Amino acid sequence: MAMKAWFDTKTAPCAFMPGDMVLQCALNPGKLQNKWEGPFVVSRASVRGAYHLTNLEDTPLPHPWNAEALKNYYV
Structure with a gap:
């Protein structure tokens, strides 16, 4: 504990x-x-920590991603 x-x-x-x-x-x-793919843009954020992503051409990804599998992309 x-x-x-x-x-x-x-x-x-x-x-x-x-x-x-x-x-x-x-x-x-x-x-x-x-180990990392992208960049992607966050289109929607769910209450429980799931994020819907789109690529740079505004095509949505098929399923939401958990926050643990994402990290910030700095330009």
Whole structure:
């Protein structure tokens, strides 16, 4: 229990707003392949932490992504 409490103090909650650019974690990266794909644009944010993404040509991705599988993309 103490280890979980210590770990939770070190993690920062991440929240994305519609319009933010993000990278998504690759589903099955190989040993020498990129671990992140993108950039993508957040189109909608759900209450429970699911984010709907679109690519740069405004084509939506087929399913929502969890915040743990996304990270900010800085230009």
